[in-house]
Amino acid sequence: MSTRKSILLLALTMAVLGIAAFALMAVKDQTYVASEAYAPVGEPNRAIAVVYYSRSGHSEAVAREVARTFNAPIARIAADYPLDFSGQGKAVSDANAGELPRIEVEPVDLDLARCLFLVSPTWMFRPATPLWSYVEQTDLTGKEIVLVTTGNSRFEQTEIDAFARRVEARGGRFIHHLFLRRGRIFWQKSREDLLAEARARIRDLRRRGSATVELVIQA
Numbered sequence: 001m002s003t004r005k006s007i008l009l010l011a012l013t014m015a016v017l018g019i020a021a022f023a024l025m026a027v028k029d030q031t032y033v034a035s036e037a038y039a040p041v042g043e044p045n046r047a048i049a050v051v052y053y054s055r056s057g058h059s060e061a062v063a064r065e066v067a068r069t070f071n072a073p074i075a076r077i078a079a080d081y082p083l084d085f086s087g088q089g090k091a092v093s094d095a096n097a098g099e100l101p102r103i104e105v106e107p108v109d110l111d112l113a114r115c116l117f118l119v120s121p122t123w124m125f126r127p128a129t130p131l132w133s134y135v136e137q138t139d140l141t142g143k144e145i146v147l148v149t150t151g152n153s154r155f156e157q158t159e160i161d162a163f164a165r166r167v168e169a170r171g172g173r174f175i176h177h178l179f180l181r182r183g184r185i186f187w188q189k190s191r192e193d194l195l196a197e198a199r200a201r202i203r204d205l206r207r208r209g210s211a212t213v214e215l216v217i218q219a
């Protein structure tokens with residue numbers, strides 16, 4: 001085969017692989033992956049609470065694992081980003097525009113919570129838009145805030161700093177951001193590995209200056 005033909009064949013193969021990878025990623029982003037249900041055992045530990053948004057179930061699994069670790073109450077944020085191409089497109093455009101979507105939050109009593117875990121996917125290098133809406137409509141006075149984001153690749157620190165400023169504007173003390181990288185397309189972490197990493201990183205929060213987590217883990 002001539003060099004010209006070989007280069008053409010290579011370029012074609014690369015293009016087909018690229019399209020296949022993109023299609024696979026799009027399909028994966030539209031697939032809800034369920035996780036084990038969670039409810040506190042007996043009286044919940046009200047010093048800690050977990051509030052989360054999740055579109056395809058991965059952040060939900062992490063949020064449930066955080067709540068399970070502390071026997072804490074948990075509440076889900078609902079927002080209108082359907083699991084199809086329209087929802088994906090809206091997520092991209094809203095995230096890029098910094099839009100604050102309408103949300104509904106399951107009832108949760110935060111009065112006694114000293115540490116609040118906010119969990120969400122990463123959209124366009126920042127926490128997903130429903131989490132920003134949640135912060136804007138919540139009084140966070142006196143609470144330590146731990147932001148936990150899942151993502152397949154990366155986030156921008158400037159976006160996390162901007163989120164931290166909104167938390168502080170609502171009275172909260174932003175103490176840590178924990179990013180759980182799931183990996184891309186063919187090289188994604190298993191659910192067990194993701195949750196094991198979440199557990200390890202949460203325990204590490206003691207060293208990150210969370211007085212509440214320190215107290216709860218010692219108890």
Ligand SMILES: Cc1cc2nc3c(=O)[nH]c(=O)nc-3n(C[C@H](O)[C@H](O)[C@H](O)COP(=O)(O)O)c2cc1C
Nearest residue numbers: 054055056057058059121122124125151152153154
């Ligand atoms: C619209 C959109 C934008 C995304 N942008 C990013 C990104 O900037 N960085 C990243 O690491 N992952 C990104 N992802 C991947 C998700 O953050 C990742 O799959 C996440 O774990 C999904 O969480 P969920 O199942 O709780 O919705 C994006 C996904 C979608 C749908």
